Amino acid sequence: MKFVLEKLKGDRVIWIVVIILSMISMAAVYTSISSLAYKYHGGNTEYYFMKHGFLILLGLGLMYIAHLAPYRLYSRIAQLAIYVTIPLLVFTLFSGTNLNSASRWLTLPVINLSFQTSDMAKLALIMYLARILSKNQHQITDFKKGFVMIITPILLTVLLIFPANFSTAAVLFATSFVIMFIGGIQMRHLAILVASLLVGVLLLFAVAKVAPNVLPRAGTWISRVESFLNKDDASGNFQANQAKIAIATGHTFGKMPGNSEQKNFLPHPYSDFIYAIIIEEYGAVGGIVVLFLYMTLLYRSVRIATKSPGTFGTFLSIGLAFSLVFQAMINMGVAVNLLPVTGQPLPLISMGGTSLWFTSISIGIILSVSRQGEELESENNDTSTKNVSYATS
Numbered sequence: 001m002k003f004v005l006e007k008l009k010g011d012r013v014i015w016i017v018v019i020i021l022s023m024i025s026m027a028a029v030y031t032s033i034s035s036l037a038y039k040y041h042g043g044n045t046e047y048y049f050m051k052h053g054f055l056i057l058l059g060l061g062l063m064y065i066a067h068l069a070p071y072r073l074y075s076r077i078a079q080l081a082i083y084v085t086i087p088l089l090v091f092t093l094f095s096g097t098n099l100n101s102a103s104r105w106l107t108l109p110v111i112n113l114s115f116q117t118s119d120m121a122k123l124a125l126i127m128y129l130a131r132i133l134s135k136n137q138h139q140i141t142d143f144k145k146g147f148v149m150i151i152t153p154i155l156l157t158v159l160l161i162f163p164a165n166f167s168t169a170a171v172l173f174a175t176s177f178v179i180m181f182i183g184g185i186q187m188r189h190l191a192i193l194v195a196s197l198l199v200g201v202l203l204l205f206a207v208a209k210v211a212p213n214v215l216p217r218a219g220t221w222i223s224r225v226e227s228f229l230n231k232d233d234a235s236g237n238f239q240a241n242q243a244k245i246a247i248a249t250g251h252t253f254g255k256m257p258g259n260s261e262q263k264n265f266l267p268h269p270y271s272d273f274i275y276a277i278i279i280e281e282y283g284a285v286g287g288i289v290v291l292f293l294y295m296t297l298l299y300r301s302v303r304i305a306t307k308s309p310g311t312f313g314t315f316l317s318i319g320l321a322f323s324l325v326f327q328a329m330i331n332m333g334v335a336v337n338l339l340p341v342t343g344q345p346l347p348l349i350s351m352g353g354t355s356l357w358f359t360s361i362s363i364g365i366i367l368s369v370s371r372q373g374e375e376l377e378s379e380n381n382d383t384s385t386k387n388v389s390y391a392t393s
Helices: 002-007 012-032 034-040 045-068 073-095 117-135 143-161 166-183 187-210 218-229 238-250 274-306 311-335 354-392
Strands: 097-099 102-108 113-116
Touching: 012 045, 012 274, 012 354, 034 045, 045 354, 073 102, 073 117, 073 143, 113 117, 113 354, 117 143, 117 166, 117 311, 117 354, 143 166, 143 187, 166 187, 166 311, 187 218, 238 274, 238 311, 274 311, 274 354, 311 354
Parallel strands: none
Antiparallel strands: 097 102, 102 113
16 A cells, blocks of 8 residues: 555545545445346346446546646646537437436447436536636626626526526535635625526426426425425325335445345445445445545645635636535435435445446546646746855755
8 A cells, every 4th residue: 555655646635535436346346246246147246346446547547647746737738628518518408318218328329338428517617717807807806707707607507507407506506606706796786696596496396296297306396395394294205215224234344245135126235325335345444444535635625625726726626525425415314314215326335337437527526636736836936946055064
């Protein structure tokens, strides 16, 4: 471990957190894929285990490459990424692969690779917001030149994701809100934005209640919220009930690895509800450890942001870290029945393909900011040492 960390640049604590989360992911995915393996591969769990291991290794490779690039390069990439992402979101919304009445996936025909364009959109939008906020600090309080210029790509991206994936749109908007708040957008502008969106969403759901064809997914969202709020309903939501059983039977130290029983009943125990399986097998202790790791990732990213040599790096680090950790909080909140059921995976732990890769690239970018901050600090220290030497000679 020490030899590997010596070859890596950037914040060593974040690298350690990533490695630990990857190890937890391998163990949790392996124990929770039995139903999937029996359904599609005759019980061959090694197939999914090896596939997931390959995806994690590739993700770590992408993270390593991303952290080597100068972080200011991502400011230029953001311009291209946002202009590519918007048309992809439009195409996915109307012609994407449909699953559960939602067009979230885009399938590349030649290599038969499917990915959620919203994963790409999250990364592209956060980079773009960091760019325009850092370049327009001198007029950030102006409504037209500051607020309108920044809110336009946010609303466009979020509204294109919203019809098929409400939770992802909400996470992305919350992340954008945090970046705008830190970036100096006036509070009255932010308050007007939040109030307008709340009214708009309520009106949209009211219309969808009367005319379900307007927003096909609205019925699913409403039923999940109603099921969550109706605590007296014994039937409740099947997924939430199975997750609660997994957590309740995990107690303090869990049933030990491989002994999960609810993996046979929970839908998607290897992705959306993997946190419940972790608590069932490793107990409350295991759940707290995972929570602590995400909090550590957020804390170290904030430290990186405060030491960033430029405002772009500050907004970039905080935005990407908040997006990942907020998504993790939602996944864990759903598993422990603090939030209605959504489809948010647990970053770096849930089984996945392109979502894991975009997460890895995001952390690699945070590490790039850290690496260049450390290099600049080292250069300043060397210069100070030389100046002291000249002064005393």
